[in-house]
Amino acid sequence: MTESILRMRSITKTFPGVKALSDVNLEVLRGEIHAICGENGAGKSTLMKVLSGVYPHGDYDGTIEFEGAECQFSGIRDSEHRGIVIIHQELALAPNLSIAENIFLGNEQAKRGLIDWNRTNAAAAGLLRRVGLRENPTTQVVELGVGKQQLVEIAKALSKQVKLLILDEPTAALNDEDSAHLLNLLRGLRDEGITCVIISHKLNEVLSIADRVTVLRDGRTISTLDSEGLTEDKIISGMVGRDLEHRFPPHESTVGEEVLRIEDWSVHSPTQHGRLLVDKANLVLRRGEVVGLAGLMGAGRTELAMSVFGRAYGANISGKVFKNGREIQMRSVREAIDHGIAYATEDRKKYGLNLIEDIKRNVSAAALGKLAKSGWVDDNEEYKVADGFRKSMNIKAPSVSSITGKLSGGNQQKVVLSKWIFTDPDVLILDEPTRGIDVGAKYEIYTIINALADQGKAVLVISSELPELLGLCDRIYTLSAGRITGEVPRAEATQEGLMTLMTAGQEAGK
Structure with a gap:
């Protein structure tokens, strides 16, 4: 029987007014690809942030065992020192630095206090070959597409002698070709003995690559399933707590002129x-x-x-x-x-929303004239309109004063739709x-x-x-x-x- 490389037991994490994780258990076997699935807000990313030290020990309840020893990480450096590396959905690369500089940022190849660029670029070239990239290590990251940037992130993880690689929605922004290349790379890493944990909404990809799947719902562990005989419907049933006989709501169209x-x-x-x-x-x-x-x-x-x-x-x-x-x-x-005419962009984070503003300001942004009185926006009316959309669109937030960037992806998308529906x-x-x-x-x-x-x-x-x-x-x-x-x-x-x-x-x- 394959041994466990990771055990997380009774993990509970609370934010003000919200219990994000409640007594969650996760076991990952050495050398497997383990998928974590769940609806937005189920606690997937929060659990991985606990594991990687983004939320340090003392910020949560429960225990983490890695390679048989209990770990108490006070930050990302602690987890990376043990060989746990996380790649977030929002890539953490410096666009105007070279590929090599990004790979070894914070882990510079130095000699007598000075960076050894020959050694740096040579080591980066070797890592790039490992992930299937042929780019020159001196190429600026800004010149790369999103798919290649993902591979640079993986090369960066490999430079840290990774044992457990965590990927949060790694193919969300990739086309089919780049997604297939990335998944093949993960299979290759598994064959090298590197354990991978992948968070994904793309259930077809989960079924094609994962050895086991853990399902979270409402901050709790629902089940861990072996891939053999596993279906999308079974995963979905665990995620939403009910069978989705129909993926799409029934609808009779009445087409006009x-x-x-x-x-x-x-x-x-x-x-x-x-x-x-x-x-x-x-x-x-x-x-x-x-x-x-x-x-x-x-x-x-x-x-x-x-x-x-x-x-x-x-x-x-x-x-x-x-x-x-x-x-x-x-x-x-x-x-x-x-x-x-209204247009809801494909990139809600970059073009569709002001993530540092609250729901209220985002909803009203495209039609402020409808709220103006004598040239001034009526704050009370703006609040009423936004709160009406919060309720009718089932936006999961305590109030329209909540910061939009802190909402889940699905709730952010409802804010985008609310903004454009308000323009009538x-x-x-x-x-x-x-x-x-x-x-x-x-x-x-x-x-x-x-x-x-x-x-x-x-x-x-x-x-x-x-x-x-x-x-x-x-x-x-x-x-x-x-x-x-x-x-x-x-x-x-x-x-x-x-x-x-x-x-x-x-x-x-x-």
Whole structure:
């Protein structure tokens, strides 16, 4: 029988007014990939922060045993000294430093008090080869994509003689190719004897890579399951406390007249001269309809959405937009909002929310004019509006004065939707509306989207998850290399058919 490398017993962690962890137990076997699953707010990241010393000993109740010895970590350095390294969802790299400088930051390769750059770069090159990167160690991190930055983080962990590697949502921001490469790398590390703990909402990836899965719910351990014979439905049942017979809420659409039409829409890259990102795209949205937009990474989905929404992205934009049969001009975001168009970005943390502000200010941000009296925002009315959304959208926060950055991903997404619903739009463009949130929160977002359609609004959903589009949308457009390659009604849509259209050459769109 494989021995345990880690035992966490009766871990309890309390924040003011909230018990985040309650008597949690976790056992990880040496040399396994162990997944931790649970809804947003279940306590997954909190548990890992306890383990890594982010929350030091004395800040929680319970015991941690690592390699048979009880540990009392007072900080991250203590846990790293024992070989426990955590890679957070928000990568902790210095963008303007080189790859080598990032790998050995805080662990510099010095000789007589001076950094030995030859040794540093040579050691970094060896670590990069280990994780499958061919970049020069002197390359600045800012020049790398997110997938390669994740690999730099793993190389950095390997430089610390890692024994237990913790990864929090490692593939949340990665495309399919980068995700597959990362998962293969973790399998290789397991074969080398390195133990991995992975937190993920992507249950298909969990099933493909994990040896065992521990499910948390409401800060408690529900079960630890072996991968053999394990299904997504069984994991979901543990996560939400009930069977989800239907991943998507039932919905009968009532489709009305055309509300938005986009004709011959073309967009060029603002940074690469002459590069065409969207090529003569044509779309129609109708009242009461949920329409999907499917495409592989780089197909031009977000570029299309952002360029239509007040020309927020792109150069040399051409084409026409019609609202209720009349051509409109949207030369700025403000004009787009005034025309009843809303766009919820795919990156809620960077572009969708002010994370250091409270819920109230975030909800009102896009429509302050509706709250103004004699040029001043009515604070009482702003509070009432935000609190109304907090209740109707089931945002889990004690009040609208709660800081948005401290909410779970699903609750942050509800704040984003509240902000745009408050503008009272006729058309909502939702770019990856369920990215990085759990199945329970996804169901709530789907219910909100259906309710918006029932109010007569037209909703365009951009998603990388084909099952999501198939379960949610009345029609689906496909985009490949910037061109619309197909328009498929729900009754005729299949994953295979959509993928064929998404990989079609440019000629397929003519």
